[in-house]
Amino acid sequence: MKLFVCQACKNILYFENRSCGRCGHRLAFMPERQTLSAIEPAGEGFRTLADGGEGRFFCANAEHDACNWLLEIGETAGFCRACRHNGTIPNLSDPVQLAGWRELEVAKHRLFYSLIRWKLPVKTRIEDPQHGLIFNFLADDPAGQQKVMTGHDHGLITIALAEADDIERERRRLEMDEPYRTLLGHFRHEVGHYFWDVLVRDAGRLDACRAMFGDDSQDYGEALKRHYDEGAPANWQDNFVSAYATTHPWEDFAETWAHYLHIVDTLEMASEFGIEIDPPADQIGGLTARVTFDPYVADDFDAIVNAWLPFTFAMNSVARAMGARDLYPFILTPPVIAKLGFIHELVRQGARAKPAAAQTMPAGQEQEEEIGAA
Template sequence: MKLFHCGRCANLLYFENSRCTQCGADLGFAPDVMDLLAMEPRAGDQWVAIVSGNIYRPCGNYLNHGVCNWLIPQNDTHTYCVACRLNRTIPDLGVANHRALWSALEKEKRRLVYSLLRLGLPFGPLSEQQGGLAFDFLSDQPAMFDERAKVVTGHAHGVITLNIAEADPVERERMRSQMAEPYRTVLGHFRHESGHYFWDRLVRGSPWLEAVRQRFGDDTRDYRQALDWHYQSGPPANWQNAYISAYASSHPWEDWAETWAHYLHMVDTLETAWQFGLRVDARDDVHPDTASDPAFDSYRIDDFDGLVRHWLPLTLALNSLNRSMGHEHAYPFVLAEPVVEKLRLVHQIVHAC
């Protein structure tokens, strides 16, 4: 994730900011220029960018609920920004705590959308285009001993459903422990489920399908049967030698989604590290540290091997820093060679878009 600076006072800004803490300027993220802009409100709902003079409107979810900091260009007639137009269902805001949970989900969803825009991937609102993307943010209903009242996070036909309970850190930690998952985050859910969406958009029926099957396995295996077997019997022995996570071993679709999510973890974390000026010595005399180049861009770099060369030492540093603070490893993963090759294929497919 990029760092930003206030157009009025040059104060350091972060992606979620909606007001500059130094000069008080209103802020909004403009996806047309991929920048967080300092704005001056004008008559009506018009905001003018202090530096460029371009005119925008704040997203309807900012005006009505205060849960979005994205902007809409003047010539765009939509009420909601490009990220909020992906929403098909939002929680019932009349229920206590739902607005706070929804706000937490929206922050992570916007990080996903930022990455998809940076990568130039094809997507748009399902309500506006065939093959588009949509989000349903749903809550469990009173069960009355009926498990069908539980909302299952998942993807189907372009719709990503998230149980809003995942935004509750207590509930998420309970599920993390119950499912024996060393890494479980809201952003991880978004990235994983987007992997299923982009399987349909980029892989299914495409020239990439055979190459993906060679790396990830036969996706025609019965999916429900494979998941039932996984939950009953657990992952195969030594799954770490071929998969990024235990769940990835359940079925090729899940392997793809887990690997896709991991690729998004990599490029976004590397961008954040380099934006902060963090440089980790890759100890590689053959390949100079290209991260010292101000033009280094983890989202746009064609050289996948270069991406990995910077990623591995960064994860060692992250884990060491976390342990120094008394926390568990920030990066509880091992990139075995088959996993690296799967990531390489994801990288190739993304950069072919």
Template structure:
């Protein structure tokens, strides 16, 4: 996430802000301009109250919704108080997801444009019955109970998922759609299978084996998480989500001028990190990322918490991350976004 300044007084403001706390200027996020702008005279999203949406309307959408909220085709009923609170938290994470996808230039095509293969979200409340988080050709289904901190922590422990967050869920499930966009539709199956395995393996059987047995021995040498071992599709989705984690956190560090120079006692070149808002070279991304995580983990421990980044990126995992990176930066939309960012002075 990049940093933002109030268009009136230039004070620091944040992505979710609807007003500048310094000068009182009303703010809103314009997706077309990709920044926070004055909201006076602009129409806010119809979900401004219901989902605490801070986005403005840049064009006509059904029901007066911004283009992010319009991607959600199912939400809790107005009488489901708990579900609506979780819905607001999930939509906040979805706005961050969409911001990053736009920033990377990844295509975001809704079902209004592609009824059979576009992106849509069914955000369902388990108040009415069990909900299974999943994906189906662009339709992302999410159990809104994940918006409850207690529920999510229980599931994190039960499933041994150290990075179980709302944003992480959305990145993972959306990653399945980007497998179709970046790999399946262009016909890149052969190169995909060399790294991730054959996705034609029975998916239901693979998940059943995963949940009924322990992870394979030495899994960390080949996979970014235990869930990635379940099936090549899940390996891709976990890797894709991890790539977004890395790019977003690195961009935030760069935006706030976070620089790691290594421990004072003994400085090594490989312990220095000067993050860039938009690095193009994968090697540069990782050379910056690893020292940054060492420092962030040390800071977290000083606060009495566990590691902020409890992962080890083995060479095989780095190869998969590089593959995702190469597909992203080669996409025509990424190239176009890079040109726009360059003209705007943000890349």
């Protein structure tokens, strides 16, 4: 993720900022320029100080303080490039569900920042009714009879609204003995399944993927049951980035995909701060790194790995000094690094592919009262 600068007063801004803390200008994200811009009212719309353009309008979800992205140039109503992928959203008359949905949107917009930076092929349900990417944010049945399960099914990603509750998410993390569980992690993992369909299955790369991750034709339901009954095999850390990655090749791919997104986006932020790792105690140079490159455009995956390993060692050491858990509680062995390299090449190839035609009509956002909504 980048740091941004207010065009009105030069204040440093962050991706989630809605207004400048120094000069008070309202801020909007311009997806086509991948930048945050100070804006000023101009006629019925806004003028963007980043480029002096006029006639820009906010996504419809700005009305609910769930989005600060601008519509495409020339559009005056509808949903932005990220929100047009929404299907069902929670009951917005319920303050708890509204607050939870806003948290989900923060994570989803960070996901779309990465997808846009890479120019990866993403279609809406209007463009591809059978497999377009769509998100349903669903609340549990209050009677406790039906729990929403986060997952992916042919482009439809369901995210349980309960995951936006920090206490509930931590309870689930502990119950499932996971070292890491975040909303952003869920989005990155589930979209990995979508891109397995798009960049592997539909792009003729099944054989190469199977050579790296294993035979995905094995029964998924049986594999999932075996995982929950027996757990991960012994010494799973030697070949997998997480215990859950051992479940099935599809989950191994999605977990590795998510970690690749973690790595690239975190290194971009480190680069924005000009971070260098050079501990005096390191006598052989294994923990030295200068994170001064843009990992989103890096062709050489070795450069990413060589920066990531020292950086995570430093991050985890600082977290421990604060009495907190490791920020990155994972071990990247050579087999796992090879899988990450496969994802790197897949993303680079996907970014070089001819982009889909521009959408002329934004997808609708179906707002429904979930089961059990107040």
